[in-house]
Amino acid sequence: MKTCKEKALEWGISDRSVNNMCKTGKIPGVMKEKGVWKIPDDASRPVDKRVTSGKYIKRELQEEIKPLPIGISDYVRAQSEYYYVDKTLLIKEFLDQKPLVSLFTRPRRFGKTLNMDMLRVFFEISEENTAKYFVDKKIWRCGAEYRAHQGKYPVIFLTFKDVKFDTWEATLDKIRGLLQEEYGRHRELLTSDRLVEYEKEYFLKILNGNAGEVELTASLERLSKMLCTYYNRAPIIIIDEYDTPIQEGYSKDFYEEIIGFMRNFFSGAFKDNKNLSYGFLTGILRIAQESIFSGLNNLTVNSVMDEEYDNYFGFTETEVQALLEYYKVSEKKKELREWYDGYLFGNEDIYNPWSVINYISRGCIPQAYWVNTGKNEILEDVLKIATDDITEKLYSLLQGEKVVARIDQNVVYRSIAEDPANIYSLLLVAGYLKTPKKELQMDGSYLCEVSIPNREIAAVYKTEILSHLLQIGAITRTTANKIAESLFANDHSKLQKAIGEYMDKSISFYDAGAEGFYHGLVLGLIALMDNQYKITSNRESGDGRYDISMFPREARYPGIIMELKWQKDMDIESLDVLADEALDQIDDRRYDADMKNDGMKDILKFGIAFSGKRVSVKTNR
Template sequence: MMTCREKAEEWGISIRAVNQLCKSGKITGAVKNGKSWEIPDDAVRPADGRVSSGKYIKNNATNEKKPLPIGISDYVRAQSEYYYVDKTLLIRDFLDRKTLVSLFTRPRRFGKTLNMDMLRVFFEISDEDTSRYFIDKKIWKCGTKYTEHQGRYPVIFLSFKDVKFDSWEATIEKIAELLQEEFGRHSELKSSKRLEKFEQEYYRKVLEGKANEVELSASLQKLSKMLFEHYGMAPVIIIDEYDTPIQEGYTKDFYDEIISFMRNFFSGGFKDNRYLSYGFLTGILRIAQESIFSGLNNLSVNSVMDEEYDEFFGFTEPEVCGLLEAYGVNDKEEELKAWYDGYLFGNKEIYNPWSVINYISKGCLPQAYWVNTGKNEILDDVLQTANEEITEKLYALLRGEQVVARIDQNVVYRSLAEDPANIYSLLLVAGYLKTTKKELQGDGSWLCQVSIPNREIAAVYKKEILSHLMQIGAIDRTTANRIAESLYAQDLKKLQKGIAEYMNKAISFYDSGTEGFYHGLVLGLIAMMDNQYRIKSNRESGDGRYDISMFPRDRKYPGIIMELKSDKDLNDKKLDDLSVEALNQIDDKRYDEEMLEDGIKNILKLGIAFSGKKVKIRMK
């Protein structure tokens, strides 16, 4: 028997990849002994779809040395000019299920638009032979049961991903423009002898941009009927990023108008539409409570919680390993995993595809690529509605902890005001959280353990939560930097001045001032230091529970223990006494025991006392 390391060397792949093959049962005769796998000496490497020793297997031969598809959502171009990760088995799984209308909800930049364009090219009737774009793909190997659908249907394709405007007037104008372009794409209807005169008049009205809002709301149903009459085949309707204009309506105060329009628009296209072969929608949220899909009992929703289609949006681990090997950067696997892995869709571990391809194309420079692709308005809204309990949980997430949350997949933006706890549902579907454990409840919601997926998302949490604490404008980042620097330098005077300056400039934010509030304040101010420190809060050590401990990642920095206390209306003398009491408690309760056991000898102890906006710090 051989170890995973020995087999990895023999096969020319990573140890991690061999472990994954063993876990998935792809290596015949492999058995687990304790925590390690034992593999038969004569075991043959499985055909796992990856490359070996710099040589490409047949499936990936066309990917060699091609550029990475950053921002490419055109399927024909992506699969011919760029490195393409084959997701065509999505077609097989869909045709096996034969669901009339499917809604796929995933975070932004997880390949939704590219997959929808792939479906368009596969199903759509065309003057050219579009089968050539699939002959070398996985779907073509599945047989005629699936390939007979290729190029058979008229297709209506609309993408709302760029419908982002400040007013309803501009939004409906853009939607009218998109419909105008899609009607124009079906120019065969202009002279079709199979259409009634009133249908041709309606077609020309939309094409010339003269249709009003009510007429546009019926356009999906009318266009599908005209295509059916012309071709004798009901069309496939694909709507990409259907909820983008709805999100804009929520943040820009035209929510009622967009909801009213979309309700009629989708109802005509998908509800009881006998001129529909199949329907596909993608988005971030399922907007069910607003009755956009009211009565649409043929709708199948596939979210991040569901196992169906779990591997088709985002990159799986074998796909990422193939990418790394194709570009000769296998040694970056662990770094890439720490930054961009961690999502769990259904039961499948998923990497953020946008960040992965940017990371590799930028010479394996780890940074937050995905969070810079759009505004983090969801986090802004979350932080505006967060109560003290939620804020405490957000800090726990920031420290790398797991928290328990109820996840309702039908949550909508307006429900934030009704129940701020719904923010966890929004954060999960938007890609800011992952589930580590889930249990389905009787009402259809999930009780989950959630955490931050990876270092990339931790970076945006740190940035956004810190900005929230600073009340975005109440204080600039230089104050927070000064506080971090003073901790490094063990400069008590500078530290006290920095915290006091912050509190004095954010007057209205400090009217309450409970100890838990000050606890959160300090955690937020030191959040930017998590690259140098592992920050722990409210943990047991010695004879009690300390408030905050900072364990250095590099032993050239000291360990830091903070004990916080607060009281109302204290004069300077009593405030100083309270800081001494906090400092003495660190020694009395032996809060340094955990650090000492970890081999940290240089420990900085801080007793911090608050009263209103005043602060006093004692150090030793």
């Protein structure tokens, strides 16, 4: 027999609704014991067939339709008060495999913290009977061998998701505070006669916030020993978003300090720690190159490339379909897929959970919800160091094309400067790319076709590229608006003037460069076209290879062909002649052949010549 609360959780309605059903005799077999309704385990939810007023329906919907868990990472609250996508089979898969220490790397806001809190609630010893939070979940139906682990372990839980500070001193203070709170959760140790006096003295030092850096590095190891002594069972250690302070250290110039601290901190907790039952870590990056996990041969890494646990972070197609049906917006499935689907974790097609729940909760208005939850430092760093080849590939990605890239899962932030090609690995693990095709190499890396997952990520590429151009002074907002407006109004003369202004302002902020530099600069226009054009470069057409071609996606826009020339130390008269030569080359080599074959009649042709900071633009139809 079950209580009203347990049945309410099972049926996804309020306790009061179940209590009313019991009172009115709608549930067969109910009985009252000591003032509490008892409901048969196999009782089904009654169907209300009454004809009701619109007012009553509205009140019932408000009461029974659960809100979406935006920003909720507390498992107990998420599964009881909000619509919860059941990920508890993660527990079964873990218990089947039993790795000693597991690292899950996924993009931000893909459910890592909520899943780790779920593991904590499931495994942790508690005065409260926490089994009630799982009786209606998938893990409970898996059998007694899995239920036997529920509530049987002491747990150490830390989340570093908010450790974002500008200095090492402030970062260490925050970590000290987190450890202080976690030690406070285990105050029972202070009253134990199983712990010796020096252990209690150390415990109090952490609890009072008086521990120094060296003492803090040993805090996980020592707490695990004390918990094992007290409970006669080794604890589980869970570290959520372990690499957040490391990312901050990289961008705020205290990288060596945070790496040195974390190396000792994790080594004591996970390396040769006999007082450890299991360990879980989550993050975005696997930072093996920094030797944080040096010698930790019991670490099992589960990344976006791996098939294990591939459907437990983010929403699957089936889960999204059920969610859309629950909120009665199934007709939005196509739009939602275009905007927020497209991630590939292992072999599983995954939706961005943060964006999906925001989309539905805000009236199914498609926006870039995920990318607005924080700064996009990765793209900023990429644009700062991108080579001409990388810049061109980024613009190709923005146009929906696939590019070939080598993916190294051990890449770290500072490796961008060492080898700019590592940017694809960073973009993948951070959620900015997907891998439709991958092939494992002998050195453990992957050779992949990569592409942008969906319209949301395409929007952030576009925004970041435009922001980058504005920050370095290459283009003003006024010029950007002129280009967009001229395309929208089909004003060819205004478009010619705007492009000329763009080129003039771009070059005025740079020293002399080679033709490839200018080529990449012109490709910056792609960020302003708002999907009105398909941009291609260095492709064969007619009797040669054009530099840049812009094929309109709608017939009302003209086709655009650009040929670029560059020479050193030219005066303006010579530069005009070179621009005319570039323009003539478009006609001489019939670069417009592909456009004409497609039936395009309105074609703008630009001959653009550079010399240092000077530019000359010539155009005709």
